[in-house]
Amino acid sequence: MPTGPANDTPEDAASGTQDRPTGGRADGPGNGPSSPGKRRLGVMGGTFDPIHHGHLVAASEVAAQFHLDEVMFVPTGQPWQKTHRAVSPAEDRYLMTVIATAENPQFSVSRIDIDRGGPTYTTDTLRDLKALNPDTDLFFITGADALGQILTWRDAEELFSLAHFIGVTRPGHVLSDPGLPEGGVSLVEVPALAISSTDCRARVAKGDPVWYLVPDGVVRYIDKRELYRGE
Numbered sequence: 001m002p003t004g005p006a007n008d009t010p011e012d013a014a015s016g017t018q019d020r021p022t023g024g025r026a027d028g029p030g031n032g033p034s035s036p037g038k039r040r041l042g043v044m045g046g047t048f049d050p051i052h053h054g055h056l057v058a059a060s061e062v063a064a065q066f067h068l069d070e071v072m073f074v075p076t077g078q079p080w081q082k083t084h085r086a087v088s089p090a091e092d093r094y095l096m097t098v099i100a101t102a103e104n105p106q107f108s109v110s111r112i113d114i115d116r117g118g119p120t121y122t123t124d125t126l127r128d129l130k131a132l133n134p135d136t137d138l139f140f141i142t143g144a145d146a147l148g149q150i151l152t153w154r155d156a157e158e159l160f161s162l163a164h165f166i167g168v169t170r171p172g173h174v175l176s177d178p179g180l181p182e183g184g185v186s187l188v189e190v191p192a193l194a195i196s197s198t199d200c201r202a203r204v205a206k207g208d209p210v211w212y213l214v215p216d217g218v219v220r221y222i223d224k225r226e227l228y229r230g231e
């Protein structure tokens, strides 16, 4: 995993991804904007059904390596590519995300995709966040599985003009470069946590524990709201 002293430039940090063993872009700039005086906002979009420690570690690692001022978690409203199963109510996913991130002063949660209504498209997310946050560089954090699908997202060609994309490693998913624009994407290795929301839901349904896979408050919230029991 690329590491470096805290005062590395983002370029230094991101360049550490270039010799990782998992594949992906082997050269090229791809390190994101470095505009003096501009705030650096990480955006971690996800369905978070439920949020788990894989999400939190990915956000924390990218924040450190890219010197982000803040990471904003943005739960999806309607994840239009997850139609194969019923997704939990947005308010439950939002509240679990708030509970999971509440103790970290660098983390925040936005309702922007939930309140917009309709299917969630990342172009809308990034356009709205840009309008709300002038003088800010946006860094969209996404997993290796999502990065591999990104060309299927709506208005995919516009995405890379709105934010710099950071693809993080995820156990079971090889980082690959499906022909993404040169300089638009950085690939970063994060400490491997083989956790997925799918597995957490299946464990709850079977009566198995999810302690230590998700934050303690999220375990209690799932229990209180009786989420995932009938799946």
Ligand SMILES: Nc1ncnc2c1ncn2[C@@H]1O[C@H](COP(=O)(O)OP(=O)(O)OP(=O)(O)O)[C@@H](O)[C@H]1O
Pocket: 045, 046, 047, 048, 049, 053, 054, 055, 058, 141, 142, 143, 144, 145, 146, 168, 169, 170, 171, 190, 193, 194, 195, 196, 197, 198, 199
């Ligand atoms: N363990 C993990 N390590 C790194 N990235 C992850 C991990 N789990 C999820 N991500 C990334 O976090 C983002 C949001 O993920 P999402 O909310 O869909 O969780 P998930 O665990 O992939 O859910 P599901 O199993 O329901 O598909 C995605 O970009 C995903 O790739």
Ligand SMILES: O=C(O)c1ccc[n+]([C@@H]2O[C@H](COP(=O)([O-])O)[C@@H](O)[C@H]2O)c1
Pocket: 044, 045, 046, 047, 048, 074, 076, 079, 081, 082, 120, 121, 122, 123, 142, 146, 152, 153, 154
């Ligand atoms: O913009 C799109 O068309 C699009 C299609 C699929 C996923 N996304 C975004 O990718 C992020 C992870 O999504 P998911 O469904 O894997 O939790 C989340 O922010 C989604 O809004 C975006």
